Amino acid sequence: MAGKKRKAKAKIRVAHELPRRRRNAIQEAMAAHKPEDRPEWDRGAKWSNTRFYRKIIKPGTMRTVHMPLLETDLGDSWPIPVTILHGSRPGPTITILGGVHGDELTGPSTCTHLLSNAFTDEGKPLDPTKMAGTIRIVPIVNLPGYRAKSRYFPDGRDLNRHFPGDPKGSTTKRVAAQAWKYLFSDADAIVDLHSAGKGRSNMPQIRANLAHAGSNILAKAFGIEIILDSKPPSGSLRKAAIALDIPVVTYEGGGANTLDHESVKVAMHGVLNVLRSFRMIDGNPLRPRFRMLASGSHWLRAGEGGLLDMFVSAGSVMREGEVIATISDPGTPGITVDIVAPEDGLLIGAATNPFTAAGMPVGHFLPVSKHLKLLSDQIDTNGKFLVCGSQGEAVWREEQDIDEVAVEGDWSGGSVDSEWTITKEINETQADTFSDNEEEAEA
Template identity: 35%
Template sequence: MPPFKIGGTEISPHSREQIELPVARLPTQTQVSLPINVIRGREEGPVLWVSAAIHGDEINGVEIVRRLMDLVTPKSLQGTLIMVPIVNVFGFIEQSRYLPDRRDLNRSFPGSSRGSLASRLASLFMREVVSQSTHGIDIHTASDHRVNLPQIRANLEDSETYRCAIAFGAPVVIHSTTRDGSLRQAATKQGIPVLLYEAGEALRFNSEAIQLGVEGVLRVMAVLGMYDNSPNPAPVPPVEVQKTQWLRSPQGGILLLHVHLGQPVQKRDKLGVIVDVFGNIRAKVSAPCDGLIIGMTQNPLVNQGDGIVHLARFPNLLG
């Protein structure tokens, strides 16, 4: 097998290595490093990276990666698994989505070794992790006091990406174009199929989302021929979605939602109401089409125009 190195550390066949890649120093001169765990099997095969906390407050993936590190061994693996539990170490420390300069790391790829802190970290990740991978899974949660139903977002028009997306086994698979500056866009431009797994909320561990994430990664590894001890296929085939829509608050007030994540709705169904401080109903929120609720706000205090319910538009969902 050819040599495999990350940050100058060589990972031998049938072994695992914990690597700390220096990123930068804090104003106190404390070194901040990117933690990477690499497991290499006995034989050559696909190289899959699994990354989490590219937004520092989206921590479900940290626990997903920890469980994967416990489950996968060099003996059970064909190919190489690169696991990065915390990409945005700065944001993780501060319990923040952003870097210290308020930049969004997931809008800074592919980055530059001479750019901002976000750009330098993105460049390091691209060089040491993405450029050596054949496939990728990036793990996220909702943000801004929102919560997401477990879902895969990916380019479903690419056959290899579609194969992996369906294998993952999330309840919903959404065709999603890439955003400028995102990790998924930068990796896709290098010809690497990438899945984005969204589930749960920021700064919380959601046990169902974590377990589904672990099983999903193992299923993808199985379909890639990397891992034999995968969970059974998901009991229900995923709902495939081409379009989603955020419903926005028609006015400010106190939001009382009458629906829950994963609930199918029909056009004109009442989803909730907005009341004033006296309890008077000021507005009603109704479904604009048939669909499935894949995300919602958890903050009942809303301003006009706030996103309150995320709906997967799927006209045939209800038969």
């Protein structure tokens, strides 16, 4: 009996943070969703060249096309590189993009790695001769913003609030219309890679409208634990895509103006999982040990201004009352104010900018009342949650990429400012040290 109970428990899909009404809406949407029967994706279906921005891409090849963001005869048309991997067999068309916000670097870095030889060469995961369907990879949509190290387009607007755009509208609206036409409107799925805004950092997480069946399936296919159920903001790529019933998710990881290795790694893990789930590339998708479908996150805000001293970082599992940060003011020494976890939960986003004013966000907090153990069973020595896909070697690293170095020198002892002294005896010392391994060293 006890054994049976345990077995049943292991099947629990953690959705306790979703309100009942929302849960019902999701259930209804999933029940109404019929698995698509797409004869054009049949292995035996006709499959030929594809076109992207007037360029032809043959089956089993990849090609980088420069697509102008603005259709102009004069001035800069802002061409951006888009790489099309056109598989040798029929399948869906997926757009993977980064840099909608020009200062968010998780997407650009992820896309760049995916386009490297370690992924696209013969026999590698994205080898187009082995692939089914078509992948469009767009490392940086907002290239003018990226060059200016800015979130925005040069007219000061946020591209992710102007979809599906208007070819006769503002500069950003025109860009949105162009991107919408060529990159998104005919896609079978969209994965939009983001980071937190300036001065903040996010732990790897997926944001999706779970009451949209296609997006729900895509969100789970990504293969990570934290999924925030959120209705997309007006003008966002997510909203425009869902209006056309195109599955879409936003991945969030790291922060603006920084390159977070772990977030990039998890993003690549997620993209490959999505492609495997769609049967576009070989292999089975990796799945997390559990999923948290959540809508109950909230922002913890500074009650005072001054210097914010963060004790923990994004991804930390917190117990109620544990200190997240303290605020002090150099103008008023002797007084500090603690910001504590309001309940048990997960800090999914955290401030990284120590300059703070009353009302500024310090943390993005996901209260987890019932299933905290799922989180606390999967943490590192600093109490940080280990996201599925974040462990082990970087998937894009190859044996020949690993430099092996021998550091020569003797520590002269004393203070940390002491210098390394190179000694002639080092070769002898080394010979001594490694003599035990002589057999292994011999080849």
